[in-house]
Amino acid sequence: MRPRAVVAAFKQQAxxxxxxxxxxxxxxxxxxxxxxxxLMLYRDLTGPVVLQAVLGGGVLGMWAxxxxxxxxxxxxxxxxxxxxxxxxxxxxxxxxxAGRALWNALIGLSNALLVFLVSELVFHxxxxxxxxxxxxxxxxxxxxxxxxxxxxxSTAFVLSRMGSVVASMAEYPIYVLxxxxxxxxxxxxxxxxxxxxxxxxxxxxxxxxxxxxxYQSMMGADMLVDIAMVILLTVLYFLIARFLLKRIERRIxxxxxxxxx
Amino acid sequence: MRxxxxxxxxxxxFRNSVVTKFTxxxxxxxxxxMMVVSFFTMFFFAALADYVSNxxxxxxxxxxxxxxxxxxxxxxxxxxxxxxxxKHVGTLSSVASTPASLFTVFLGMGIINIIGGFAxxxxxxxxxxxxxxxxxxxxNILSVASVMVLACLSLTGVGMMIGSIGLYLRxxxxxxxxxxxxxxxxxxxxxxxxxxxxxxQVLAYCNPMTYAVEATRGAVAGAALADLWEPLAAMMSLGVxxxxxxxxxxxxxxxxxxxxxxxxSF
Numbered sequence: 001m002r003p004r005a006v007v008a009a010f011k012q013q014a015x016x017x018x019x020x021x022x023x024x025x026x027x028x029x030x031x032x033x034x035x036x037x038x039l040m041l042y043r044d045l046t047g048p049v050v051l052q053a054v055l056g057g058g059v060l061g062m063w064a065x066x067x068x069x070x071x072x073x074x075x076x077x078x079x080x081x082x083x084x085x086x087x088x089x090x091x092x093x094x095x096x097x098a099g100r101a102l103w104n105a106l107i108g109l110s111n112a113l114l115v116f117l118v119s120e121l122v123f124h125x126x127x128x129x130x131x132x133x134x135x136x137x138x139x140x141x142x143x144x145x146x147x148x149x150x151x152x153x154s155t156a157f158v159l160s161r162m163g164s165v166v167a168s169m170a171e172y173p174i175y176v177l178x179x180x181x182x183x184x185x186x187x188x189x190x191x192x193x194x195x196x197x198x199x200x201x202x203x204x205x206x207x208x209x210x211x212x213x214x215y216q217s218m219m220g221a222d223m224l225v226d227i228a229m230v231i232l233l234t235v236l237y238f239l240i241a242r243f244l245l246k247r248i249e250r251r252i253x254x255x256x257x258x259x260x261x
Numbered sequence: 262m263r264x265x266x267x268x269x270x271x272x273x274x275f276r277n278s279v280v281t282k283f284t285x286x287x288x289x290x291x292x293x294x295m296m297v298v299s300f301f302t303m304f305f306f307a308a309l310a311d312y313v314s315n316x317x318x319x320x321x322x323x324x325x326x327x328x329x330x331x332x333x334x335x336x337x338x339x340x341x342x343x344x345x346x347x348k349h350v351g352t353l354s355s356v357a358s359t360p361a362s363l364f365t366v367f368l369g370m371g372i373i374n375i376i377g378g379f380a381x382x383x384x385x386x387x388x389x390x391x392x393x394x395x396x397x398x399x400x401n402i403l404s405v406a407s408v409m410v411l412a413c414l415s416l417t418g419v420g421m422m423i424g425s426i427g428l429y430l431r432x433x434x435x436x437x438x439x440x441x442x443x444x445x446x447x448x449x450x451x452x453x454x455x456x457x458x459x460x461x462q463v464l465a466y467c468n469p470m471t472y473a474v475e476a477t478r479g480a481v482a483g484a485a486l487a488d489l490w491e492p493l494a495a496m497m498s499l500g501v502x503x504x505x506x507x508x509x510x511x512x513x514x515x516x517x518x519x520x521x522x523x524x525x526s527f
Binding site for chain 2: 032173175186
């Protein structure tokens with residue numbers, strides 16, 4: 001990895017965002033909607049379950065932003081005709097995607113905070129955190145794990161112009177399988193195994209353990225196990241994404257098919 | 262003479278949009294996307310309703326609501342973003358310089374999304390019946406199908422109205438997202454409209470989707486079309502109103518964009 005390339009991609013993504021920040025709106029709407037629906041369904045807005053709903057909504061906010069911003073950034077290169085120069089530069093495509101994903105993760109954090117804020121101001125949920133330091137740490141870890149899934153999905157965008165369809169299909173499964181709003185214990189057992197293989201599932205569990213008093217872990221794990229699993233799976237997903245991006249990059253350079261329409 | 266010209270424009274715009282859409286995304290992937298998104302949306306809210314166990318909101322209640330919601334996303338959102346996409350790919354000025362009315366051109370381009378809305382309705386109702394245990398045994402299938410078709414047409418009016426703004430602004434996608442998502446919160450898809458504060462209930466009853474959801478629930482419960490005339494009349498009236506407003510809005514924003522040179526501005 002080349003840190004300079006990662007930093008440059010981070011800065012480039014920041015400039016893109018600042019010049020046209022309105023695109024944060026679509027990615028924040030669906031998590032806000034889901035949280036609002038859950039809070040409307042709970043008629044009594046007190047107690048730990050409501051806190052879980054708000055925290056889950058925050059995680060969904062991070063995911064929506066990470067998914068769309070990170071993976072679509074390659075699509076915009078395709079539209080703008082900058083994908084070819086990007087592939088011809090000596091930097092690895094993984095560095096560029098990772099730099100962009102880091103910026104998007106940072107903005108994703110603001111999405112989460114917005115969900116907390118709206119829940120507080122509109123629904124008066126009175127959220128209080130059990131361990132604020134651990135909460136923040138686990139939230140950041142979860143965010144990184146979501147960013148890595150965004151990087152993995154970006155392989156589809158490098159490979160094909162149809163990547164956007166793949167990304168839109170990935171939005172809801174993570175909402176369901178990560179256990180952010182609904183515990184994975186109520187899912188069919190086959191789906192629960194898929195949930196265990198996703199790093200955000202462990203991250204969400206850790207966030208809730210750090211924030212909600214009396215919360216029972218979805219996997220029966222304690223905080224350390226959750227954190228270890230998030231880190232392990234995040235690294236694993238990153239290595240898979242890096243391997244795939246390298247293979248795809250080499251293949252499209254050989255076949256000259258990067259911007260074929 | 263003029264109506265035959267409009268039909269020609271409608272037809273060629275439709276053909277153009279079909280070719281464009283399926284050149285980039287094959288039909289099988291488009292259908293797969295619709296099936297996956299419909300399933301997980303329905304599954305997510307069904308699981309939520311099951312977990313929350315609110316006595317007013319059964320899983321069946323949420324599943325039927327989300328079947329109608331899949332129609333709304335396909336029609337309102339997809340139709341609304343058509344002018345913005347033309348602007349993004351740089352073909353809006355060329356389209357605007359033809360003698361055809363932009364309203365007719367974009368309506369023609371939106372027909373594929375109306376068909377998509379019918380397909381989404383069929384897929385969602387199949388899921389509702391086969392996977393989520395919604396019983397259609399006492400339901401009136403003809404009424405359900407008719408309500409879905411009328412809902413697609415009415416909601417297209419909403420999409421066209423939002424889409425017209427895309428001529429003037431940088432994009433209509435942001436406004437389309439806001440209207441589509443906030444609209445879904447206000448129309449009784451996942452919880453009764455009565456849960457909303459009174460001032461929001463007024464907005465809910467200005468949304469054709471509210472009546473579409475009400476009529477669909479009635480049809481699944483066995484009501485004939487004649488019994489559903491009240492929500493259907495309200496939904497169709499709003500649909501016609503939104504179409505009329507969108508016709509004027511297209512003319513207004515087309516003129517404004519041409520005068521201020523914002524047709525291709527980003």
